Amino acid sequence: MLVIVASLLQPFSSAWQHLFDTVLQDYITNSLLLMAGVGAGTLILGVSAAWLTAMCEFPGRKILSWAFLLPMAMPAYIIAYTYTGILDFSGPIQTALREAYGWQFGDYYFPEIRSLGGAICMLSLVLYPYVYMLVRVAFLEQSTAVLEASRSLGKKPWQTLFLVALPMARPAIVAGVSLALMETLADYGTVAYFGVSSFTTGIFRTWYGLGELTTAAQLCAFLMLFVFALIMAERWSRQRLRFHHHSAQKKMARLQLNGWRSMLAMSIGSLIVFLGFVLPAAQLSIWASTGWQEKLNAEFLRLLFNSFSLAAIAAVCCLLVAVFLAYTKRVFASRIELGAVAVASLGYAVPGTVIAVGVLIPVAWLDNQIDFLSTTWFDYPTGLLISGTIGLLVFAYLVRFLSVALNTVDSGLTAIKPSIDESARSLGATPSRVLRRIHLPILRTSLLTALLLVFVEVLKELPTTLILRPFNFNTLAVRTYELASDERLMDAALPALAIVIIGLLPVLLITKSILNEPFSNE
Amino acid sequence: MAIRTLFFSALLMLIAPMYSVAADEVNVYSARQESLIKPLLDRFTEQTGAKVNLVTGKGDALLTRLKSEGMNSPADVLLTVDAGRLYRAQEANVLQAVESDDLNRLIPSHLRSADNQWYGLSVRARVMVFAKDRVEANQLSTYEALAESQWKGKICVRSSSNIYNQSLVAGMIASQGMLQTEAWLKEFVANFARPPAGGDRDQIKAVASGQCDVAVVNSYYLGGMLLSDDQAQQTVANQVALFWPNQKDRGTHINISGAGITQSAKNIELAQQLIAFLASDESQEWYAERNNEFPVREPVKVSAVLESWGPFVADKLNVSELGRNNAAAIMAMDRAGWK
Numbered sequence: 055m056l057v058i059v060a061s062l063l064q065p066f067s068s069a070w071q072h073l074f075d076t077v078l079q080d081y082i083t084n085s086l087l088l089m090a091g092v093g094a095g096t097l098i099l100g101v102s103a104a105w106l107t108a109m110c111e112f113p114g115r116k117i118l119s120w121a122f123l124l125p126m127a128m129p130a131y132i133i134a135y136t137y138t139g140i141l142d143f144s145g146p147i148q149t150a151l152r153e154a155y156g157w158q159f160g161d162y163y164f165p166e167i168r169s170l171g172g173a174i175c176m177l178s179l180v181l182y183p184y185v186y187m188l189v190r191v192a193f194l195e196q197s198t199a200v201l202e203a204s205r206s207l208g209k210k211p212w213q214t215l216f217l218v219a220l221p222m223a224r225p226a227i228v229a230g231v232s233l234a235l236m237e238t239l240a241d242y243g244t245v246a247y248f249g250v251s252s253f254t255t256g257i258f259r260t261w262y263g264l265g266e267l268t269t270a271a272q273l274c275a276f277l278m279l280f281v282f283a284l285i286m287a288e289r290w291s292r293q294r295l296r297f298h299h300h301s302a303q304k305k306m307a308r309l310q311l312n313g314w315r316s317m318l319a320m321s322i323g324s325l326i327v328f329l330g331f332v333l334p335a336a337q338l339s340i341w342a343s344t345g346w347q348e349k350l351n352a353e354f355l356r357l358l359f360n361s362f363s364l365a366a367i368a369a370v371c372c373l374l375v376a377v378f379l380a381y382t383k384r385v386f387a388s389r390i391e392l393g394a395v396a397v398a399s400l401g402y403a404v405p406g407t408v409i410a411v412g413v414l415i416p417v418a419w420l421d422n423q424i425d426f427l428s429t430t431w432f433d434y435p436t437g438l439l440i441s442g443t444i445g446l447l448v449f450a451y452l453v454r455f456l457s458v459a460l461n462t463v464d465s466g467l468t469a470i471k472p473s474i475d476e477s478a479r480s481l482g483a484t485p486s487r488v489l490r491r492i493h494l495p496i497l498r499t500s501l502l503t504a505l506l507l508v509f510v511e512v513l514k515e516l517p518t519t520l521i522l523r524p525f526n527f528n529t530l531a532v533r534t535y536e537l538a539s540d541e542r543l544m545d546a547a548l549p550a551l552a553i554v555i556i557g558l559l560p561v562l563l564i565t566k567s568i569l570n571e572p573f574s575n576e
Numbered sequence: 577m578a579i580r581t582l583f584f585s586a587l588l589m590l591i592a593p594m595y596s597v598a599a600d601e602v603n604v605y606s607a608r609q610e611s612l613i614k615p616l617l618d619r620f621t622e623q624t625g626a627k628v629n630l631v632t633g634k635g636d637a638l639l640t641r642l643k644s645e646g647m648n649s650p651a652d653v654l655l656t657v658d659a660g661r662l663y664r665a666q667e668a669n670v671l672q673a674v675e676s677d678d679l680n681r682l683i684p685s686h687l688r689s690a691d692n693q694w695y696g697l698s699v700r701a702r703v704m705v706f707a708k709d710r711v712e713a714n715q716l717s718t719y720e721a722l723a724e725s726q727w728k729g730k731i732c733v734r735s736s737s738n739i740y741n742q743s744l745v746a747g748m749i750a751s752q753g754m755l756q757t758e759a760w761l762k763e764f765v766a767n768f769a770r771p772p773a774g775g776d777r778d779q780i781k782a783v784a785s786g787q788c789d790v791a792v793v794n795s796y797y798l799g800g801m802l803l804s805d806d807q808a809q810q811t812v813a814n815q816v817a818l819f820w821p822n823q824k825d826r827g828t829h830i831n832i833s834g835a836g837i838t839q840s841a842k843n844i845e846l847a848q849q850l851i852a853f854l855a856s857d858e859s860q861e862w863y864a865e866r867n868n869e870f871p872v873r874e875p876v877k878v879s880a881v882l883e884s885w886g887p888f889v890a891d892k893l894n895v896s897e898l899g900r901n902n903a904a905a906i907m908a909m910d911r912a913g914w915k
Contacts, residue, residue, distance in 0.1 A: 077910050138774065144785035144812065158786060168773035249735050249773030251915055259737050262636045263906040265664055344805050411640055418644035425648055438648045521637040525603060525629035525650070528610065536609035536632065544806050545611075 069260065069269045077251060085253040087170060088177075088245070089235050095178025096234040099326055100185025101227065105215060106323055108193035111308035112316035118323040119190075120562065125330030126183035126507075127557030129514040131243030132534065132550045134176045135543055136334040138247070141167040168248040176248075177238050179330040184237075184507070185230030188465060191499050192226035193219060195469055211309050225468050228288055229461040233507075235284075236402040236457065239277060242517070243535075253277055254405050267411075274408050335554060341547035349548050357549065361513055361529040362556055364444070368451040369509040375452060376459035376504060380467050402457040406517035413450045414522060417441055442524050450518045455511050459504040466500025467493075510557045530556070601627045602846045605642060606655040607635035608833055612867055613655065620853050626846055635661035642670045642838060652841040653850060655697075657833045658739050660746070662694040663899020671836040676848055682855040686894045687832055687872050694836030696895060697854045698863040699870040701795045701888070702744050702829045704819040705780050711789050718822045719748070719829070722790065723763035731764070732779040732788040735772040736909040740794055743831045745909060746901035750893055751826055754904065761912035772915050777801060777809075784815040799868025799881045820888040827889040831898060832872070 106112075107119035125133075139145055141164075148164055151157065166172065196219060204214040220227070245252045251259075253273070261270035311319050404412075421438040428436045440446050470493060478488045494501075516531045523532070530549045537546035606613050610632050617628040631638070635656045642649055642665070654671065656662050665671050671693040679688075679695055687696030704716055715726075722731055734741065748757045769788035779791035780798060801813035820828050835854065837847045853859060860871035864878040870890075871878065 072907050072910065075911075138778070142774075142778070142781065143787050144781035149785070166770075168778075169771075246735075246737065247774065249771060249915055251737075255737060259906065262634075262739075263737065263742060264903045266903075267640070341806075407634075407637060410637070414641055415644045418641075418646070422646050422648055438645060438650065441645055442650060517637075520633045521641055523631060525631050527631075532632075533610075536611065540609060540612075540800075542800070544804070 069264055069266045070272075073256070073260070073269070073273075077256065080251050081253045081256040084170060084250055085239065088174060088250070088252055089238055091171070091174030092177045092181060092238045093231055093235055095174060096182040096185045097227070097231055099178060099182035100230055100234075101189055101220070103182065103186045103323065103326060104190035104193055105219075106319050108190050109211070109215075109219070109309055110311050110319060112311040112319045114320050114323070115308075118320075118327065121327045121331070122186050122323070123183050123561050124327060124558065125180045126187075126510055127513075127554045127561060128180050128331060128334060129243075129516075129531070129534075129550070129553065130177055130180050130237075130241055131247060131538070132338070132546075132553075133180055133330075133334045134173075134244045134247050135538055135546075136337040137172070137176060138167055139543065140333070140337060141165075170248075170250050173245055173248045173250050176244055177234075177241060179326075181234035181237055182326075182330070184233040185227065187503055187507070188226040188230040188233075188462065189223050191503065192223040192465070192469075195499075196222055225465045229465045232285070232288070233402070233458060233461060236281065239281065240402065240405045242405055242407070257405060257408065271408070274404060278404060335551070338547045338551045338554070341544045342551050344544060349545075354548075354552075357528055357530050357533055358552060358556065360527060361531065361553070364447070364519075364529060365509045365512040365556075367444075368448050368455070368512045369505050371448055372452055372455055372459045372508040373463075373501065373505050375456060376463045377501070379456075379460055380463040383464070384467055384472075402454060404454075406454060406515060407521065409454045410450055410518040410521045413446065413453060413518075414441070417446055417449075442522075444524060444527075447519065447522045447524075450522055451508075451512050451515065454515070454518060455508050458507045458511060462500050462504035462507060463497070466497045466503075470496055506560050509560050513553055513557050600625065600846070601629060602652045602843050602850055603629045603650045604631070604653045604655060604850075605638040605651045606630060606632045607638055607657050607661065608632070608655050615866070616854060616859050616862060617850075619858070620850055623853070624846075624849065626849075628850070636664070639665055639668065639670070642840075643668055645840070647840050649838060649840040650842075651838050652843050652847040653835055654838055655833070655835045657700075658743060658831050658898070659696070659834065659895035660739060660743060660899040660902045662689070662834050662836060663896050663902075665836060666693045666899075670839055672839050672841070672844075674837055674844075674848055674851075676852070678852050679848070679855065682852065683872050686892050688834070689836075689896055690894070694834050695851060695855065696832035696834040696872050697851075698833045698860070698867075699872055699890065700740070700831045700833070701820075701870060701890065702740055702792060702831070703795045703798075704790055704821050705783055705793055705798055705816045706790045706819055707783050707786070708815060708817050710786075713817065713819055716790065716819045716821070718825065719744070719792070720752075720760055720822075722767065722792070723760050725767075727767045727790065729767065729769050730789040731767045732769050732782045732791040733772060733793075734775060734779055736906065736914040740776075740831060741792075741914075742902055742905045742909070743898040744792070744829050745905035746898045747829050747891060747893055749901045749904055749908070750897040751891075754908065758908050758912065761908055761914065765912045765914045780816060781812050784812040795870075795885070796868035799879075802881055803868075818885050820885075822891070823889050826893070827891040830870075830890045830895075832895050833869070 103122045107115055107122065141147060151162070200218060200222070201214060204218045205211070209217060239254065242254050242258060246255050257270050257273045257277070260266050260273060418438065418441045421441050424439060425436045428434050474492060475488055478492055479485070483491070514531055516535050519529055520532055520535070530553045534546050534549040534553065537549070604617070610630065614630065617630060620626070621628055635658070638654065639661065642651055642654060654665055656665070666689055673692045675692065680692070683695045687699070688694060706713070706716060736742065745757060745761070748760070769782070776793040776797040777800070779793050780801060782788050783791045795818060798813055798816070798818060801809045804810055822828055835851050837844060837851070841847050855872065857876055860876040863869040864871060864876070864882055868879065868881055870882065
C-alpha cells in the first residue's frame with residue numbers, strides 16, 4: 055500500500071499532461087457513472103432480496119433464500135462473456151429476431167450489451183449478493199420488538215421497511231454496497247471487454263501501453279484517496295449513531311404473502327436468480343458440453359485441488375486477521391486505530407494487479423537484502439526466500455480481501471452492545487469467557503459469512519494469482535482467464551463452470567447453517 | 577489430530593519454494609498462455625530430459641516481477657507475445673545478449689533485436705476481414721485506404737488498449753511519420769461503425785452479421801473460428817474472407833511472439849537450447865497447426881488453413897520499432913478519440 059502512496063512523492067511526468075488533455079475526464083466520468091449505477095443496482099436487488107426472504111413468507115422462500123447467493127460464485131468477466139454471447143448482434147436472440155422479421159442491421163433498436171449500461175447490469179447481477187448477505191443477517195438480527203412496535207402503531211409493512219428496518223440495517227447496507235463498489239472499482243475484465251474506459255482500464259493502459267509504471271501508480275493512489283475519502287465520510291456520517299439492539303431475541307412471524315403478492319415475490323426472486331445465475335450457467339454448460347470428457351483429466355483435478363486449498367487457506371488467514379483487527383478497534387476505539395482499519399480495507403478497491411505489484415516489489419527487495427547480507431556475512435546465498443511461494447500469494451490475498459472479512463465481522467460486532475461485555479465482565483467472566491460464551495455464538499453468522507465471502511473471492515481471483523504464483527502452479531481462474539482471453543469461450547467454459555460449482559459448495563454448506571439458525575443467543 | 581496434521585502440511589506448503597535451481601532445469605516466465613506453450617515445453621523435456629518450469633502471466637506483470645527479483649530471479653527465459661514487451665525488457669536491462677550462430681541463422685534479422693537480446697519465434701499478421709456478400713476484394717487495398725469516405729460507418733476494430741492495434745499504429749508511425757499517421761487516425765476513427773468493444777472474434781462476428789463491412793483483426797482468430805468445434809463460429813467465419821493489406825507497398829503489418837534469456841539466468845546453455853528448439857521446424861509447424869500463427873522463416877510447412885490464405889508480403893520493418901513507438905502510438909490514438 056505504501057509503495058503506491060509513495061509514488062505520489064515522485065515527480066509527475068509529462069504523461070499526466072497527455073492524460074489530462076485527452077482521456078482522464080472520460081475515465082473519471084465513466085467510473086463515477088459505473089459506481090452510481092452498480093451502487094443503485096446492488097442496493098435495490100440486494101435489499102429487496104433480503105427483505106423478501108427475511109421478512110416475508112411465500113412459496114419457494116426457502117429455496118430462494120440460498121439461491122439468491124448463487125450469482126456470487128459467478129466471476130464478473132465470465133458473466134460478461136456469456137451475456138455477450140447471448141445478446142450480441144450476432145447472438146442467437148438478435149439473429150432470431152432478424153430472421154423472424156426480415157430486419158437488417160439498423161432496422162431496429164436493441165440495447166448494446168457492450169456498453170456502460172451493460173457493464174452496470176453485469177456487475178450488479180453478480181455483486182448484489184454482498185448486499186443481500188449482510189442485509190439479510192441484519193434484518194434477521196433486528197430487534198423484533200422495534201419492528202412489532204412499528205407494526206402495532208399502524209404502519210404498513212413497507213412503511214416499516216423504510217422507516218425502521220432499513221435505517222436500522224444501515225451499517226450492513228453500507229458495508230455491502232461499499233464492498234460491491236470497491237469490487238466495481240477494482241474490476242478490469244468486464245469493463246475492458248465492454249470497451250468502457252474506466253479509471254481502472256486507464257491505470258493499465260498507462261502502465262502497459264505507455265510504459266509509465268509511476269504514472270499508473272499515481273493514478274492508483276488517487277483512486278485510493280477517493281475511496282478513503284468515501285469510507286471516512288460514511289463513518290463520520292454515522293459517528294453518533296448506535297445500532298445495537300436491546301430486546302431478547304425471538305423469532306418474528308414472517309409476513310404471509312398471499313395471492314398476487316406471493317406470485318410477484320416469487321417471480322421477482324426467480325427472475326433475479328435466473329438472470330444472475332441460471333441463464334449464464336446454462337450457457338456455460340452448453341459450451342462445456344462439447345468434449346468435456348477429454349478435458350476432465352488428472353491435470354484438471356489438480357487445478358480443482360489447487361484452487362480449493364488456496365481459497366480455504368486464504369479464507370482462514372483473512373478471518374483470523376479480520377477478527378483481530380475488529381476487536382482491536384472495539385477495545386481501543388481510538389482515532390488512529392480507526393484510521394488504520396480504514397486503510398487496511400482500502401486494498402479491496404485497488405485492482406488486483408496493482409496490489410500484486412505493491413506486494414511483489416517490497417518483498418523481492420527484502421528477499422534480495424536478506425540474500426545480500428547472508429552472502430556477505432555467512433557466504434551462504436539464500437536466494438529468494440519468500441518471492442514465488444504460496445506464502446506470498448496468501449499474503450497478497452490478505453491485503454486484497456481483508457476488507458471483505460473485516461467489514462462483515464465489524465458489522466456483526468457492532469450489533470453487540472458494549473454493555474453486554476461490561477455486565478458479563480462485572481459478573482466475573484474472563485475476557486476469553488466473554489468471547490467464547492457471548493460473542494462467538496452471536497457472531498457465528500458473521501464469521502461464517504466472512505469466511506465464505508473470502509473463499510469465493512479467492513476462488514475467482516485472477517490478477518494477483520497470475521503474477522505471484524510459483525512455477526507450475528495453476529488454478530481454475532488462471533485457466534479460465536487464459537482461454538477466455540484468447541476468445542476460446544467454449545474451452546474456457548469447463549473451468550469456469552468448475553469455479554462456479556466449487557464456489558457453490560461453501561455457499562450451500564454455510565448458508566444451511568446461517569439459514570437454519572439465524573440467531574442462537576444463549 | 578487431523579486438524580494438526582492439516583495445519584502442518586498447510587504450513588509446509590506455504591513456505592516450501594516450488595522451484596529449485598537444479599542443473600538440468602530451465603525456468604520460463606511466459607506471456608504466451610499455457611495451452612499454447614506447454615505442449616512444446618513437454619516435447620523439449622522428452623527430447624533433452626531437462627525439466628521446464630513455467631509461470632504464465634501478462635507481459636508487463638512478468639517483466640515487473642523479473643525486474644524486482646533482480647539477479648536472484650529464478651527465471652532463465654522470458655517469453656512474450658509481442659515485440660513491444662521484448663523491447664521494454666531490453667530497455668529495462670533484464671535480458672542478456674546471446675551469441676548463437678544457430679539462432680541467427682534460424683531467425684531473420686528483422687524479427688530479432690539488433691544486439692541479439694531477443695528472438696522472434698512466431699509471426700502474427702494483422703489483416704482485414706470483409707463480408708463476402710457486400711464487399712469485393714478489389715475494393716480493398718491498404719490500411720491507409722480504410723480512412724477513405726467510402727468506408728464511413730463500415731469499419732469494426734477493437735479497443736486501442738489492445739496491443740496489436742497499438743503495434744499497427746506504431747508501425748505506421750515508423751514508416752509514415754507521426755504527422756501522416758495522426759491525419760490518418762482521425763479519418764479512420766471517424767469511419768468506425770460502433771465504439772470499439774469486444775475482442776477480434778467479436779469484430780469478425782460483427783462483419784458476418786452485417787454490422788460493419790470490414791474489420792481489422794489478427795489472422796489467427798479467423799483461423800481459430802474456421803477450425804472451431806462450434807458450428808456457429810464456423811458458419812460466421814465462412815461468411816467472411818481474408819484480405820492481405822498493403823501487398824503493393826510495405827507489406828502487411830506483423831508482430832511476433834518471442835523470447836530472450838534473462839540477466840539472472842543460471843542455465844544459459846539450456847535456455848539457449850530451448851529457444852533454438854522453439855525455432856525448430858517441428859515447433860514452427862506446431863504454431864501453425866495449433867494456433868494458426870505463421871513461422872518466422874521459410875520454408876516451413878504450414879497448416880491447411882494458412883495455406884488457403886496464400887502467400888503474403890510481410891512488413892520488413894524491424895519489430896523493435898513497434899516497441900519504440902508504442903507510447904507515441906497510444907497518445908496519438910487517444911488524441912484521435914479511438915477508445
